[in-house]
Amino acid sequence: MNPTDHIPPVLTLAEAKAQFVHTWGVSGANWGVSKTLAQVHALLLVSPGALSTEDLMEQLKISRGNASMTVRELLDMGLVYKELRPGERREYFIAEKDMLQVTRCIIRVRKRRxxxxxxxxxxxxxxxxxxxADAEYRxxxxxxxxxxxxxxxxxxxLTRLMQAERSWFWDKFIKLFT
Amino acid sequence: MNPTDHIPPVLTLAEAKAQFVHTWGVSGANWGVSKTLAQVHALLLVSPGALSTEDLMEQLKISRGNASMTVRELLDMGLVYKELRPGERREYFIAEKDMLQVTRCIIRVRKRRxxxxxxxxxxxxxxxxxxxADAEYRxxxxxxxxxxxxxxxxxxxLTRLMQAERSWFWDKFIKLFT
DNA sequence: CACAAGTTTCAATAATTATTGAAACTTGTG
DNA sequence: CACAAGTTTCAATAATTATTGAAACTTGTG
Known part of the structure; x- marks a missing residue:
């Protein structure tokens, strides 16, 4: 008996990703964005390559309209980029993977709102x-x-945090609080 | 002609308060609490004395049930205190007016959520x-x-900000960023 | 310019969340 | 313990927000 045989992985990678998408969706609702927006973001975050609208519709079981509007909102927020492939009409989307950038975007959007x-x-x-002279006025x-x-x-x-360079403010915070 | 005659106050105090209650209500909706909760909080913040459920119902035109539940939520958050008056059944409510405390409560509640x-x-x-060894897993x-x-x-x-004493962290931030 | 392969818009609808208001409950007092 | 004067609960409803899906639109290509 191989010594690793009896330690089966609890979840496959696909299952773990699905769970992350679900978790991020629930969290998103608490953060004041729609569940769908958070889920699309999560799915793009854990997908190595770019996904098309079609892929999003299929994997998250959402309508074309929903996928289109949600992706546009994520583009507006700066959390997702378009990837155009030469010779293809279809648009692909890829998430910003650098968490410092992601944080900046989220701070910016929430601060504004x-x-x-x-x-x-x-x-x-x-x-x-x-x-x-009026005490109530005072x-x-x-x-x-x-x-x-x-x-x-x-x-x-928040403005400082947003402009922070990784080298300066960010590291400072990590050092201060980790 | 008295030189101040032609500068009438744009709003009376009562109007300014009403506008603050309205503004805080709109903001509250953006912060993820119900409009009513934010308005009750705002009204208590600008009322010099304590208010009863009856007062809240009347001034904000909300139902008894709504007033009761909202006030309880504010009590839970620590943003509002009960004031009991000897010989009276009726409960009065008064807002925490110290903005450092208010901030702590809000951070605590939002962090948790x-x-x-x-x-x-x-x-x-x-x-x-x-x-x-699996690149996708990595x-x-x-x-x-x-x-x-x-x-x-x-x-x-957030934990640090929450525990901050006025004298230490808070002043530090004010100095750093004002 | 007609068509194919997409994307976007938006009115209708579904889902969610907040509010009402009446009934049940609580508590102090004669 | 009966009653008065409140408070709380919660099912029904109203208001709001998210989603669908079909029609309109766009854009590149033969």
């Missing part, structure tokens, strides 16, 4: 005139200013 | 055995390891 928009509304409100204004300051700090932190 | 759960699933997958494993490392760094960063 979650922070920038709020900041714009707050700036407007915080500058409103009011009677500085309280309101103080709360708003606090929130604004927080938003500003978060903004700058 | 968005990161911790994903990390658990990933850890399981990344430890799967496979044939190290690629898959490398991607997973990268993601895992990223998740770990994010986790530690």
């Amino acid at each position: 979650e922070l920038d928009q709020m900041k714009r509304s707050l700036d407007q409100l915080a500058n409103l005139p009011g009677d500085p 309280a309101f204004h103080a709360t708003l200013t606090d929130i604004q300051q927080l938003a500003t700090v978060s903004d700058k932190l | 968005e990161l911790d759960q994903m990390k658990r699933s990933l850890d399981q997958l990344a430890n799967l055995p496979g044939d190290p 690629a898959f494993h490398a991607t997973l390891t990268d993601i895992q490392q990223l998740a770990t760094v994010s986790d530690k960063l």
Whole structure:
């Protein structure tokens, strides 16, 4: 009896990939993107080569329209690239595999959606005139200013993280926290 | 003509508060909590005193059930406290006004929902055995390891931010980025 | 320019998530 | 313990968001 015979792999590679796609899909829903978007991203991340719309439809069992729109959104986010093959009409897609780049894209997209928009509304409100002698006004204004300051700090932190070079900020963080 | 006569306040305090509640509600939706939850939080943040369920229902035009569940969720998150008044059945609620505390609560809740759960699933997958001679397996494993490392760094960063004392980490960040 | 092989759009529909409101429950008091 | 004054639960419904799939569109080629 071969000594490795009795240690069967728990999952085949294909099964592990499928599970990753599933997991990433669930996580995506928690992150505020659609399950399909996360799954398409996951599938492209673990596929060595580029995939066509047809491949995505088939492997994830989604419609052509869904595949088309989702892929376009991933292209907009910068998480996926088009791969054109000479002499072929069909478009292929390949994921950005460098996790530093992926992180940057995700931070950029989420910052825009979650922070920038709020900041714009707050700036407007915080500058409103009011009677500085009115205690209620002062309280309101103080709360708003606090929130604004927080938003500003978060903004700058995220901007730095986004621009970080692997060599500098990133390594610094890894060293600090690993 | 008094020189200030022709500069009427653009909004009254009440209007500004209403607008803040609205803004915070819209932002809340982008942050992955329900609009109502964000609005209740906003209203409590800008109210000098504590409010009852009845007050919330009336001011935000929401049902009793909604108010009750939303307030409980905010209590669970640690963003809102109960205020009990001797001799009264009715419960009043007051928001945590210290923005450092508020930030901690939000980080904690979001980390749990968005990161911790994903990390658990990933850890399981990344430890799967496979044939190290298989290039496809190595690629898959490398991607997973990268993601895992990223998740770990994010986790530690957020944990630090969460435990940060105003005097230390917080000021450091403010200085670094303001 | 007609056609083949694709992609994109978008109205209809399905799936999901949030909200209502009435009934059940809780708790303090005479 | 009966009642008053609240709170909570949860099934039904409303609102929102995601998905489908067919029609319109695009683009390269004989």
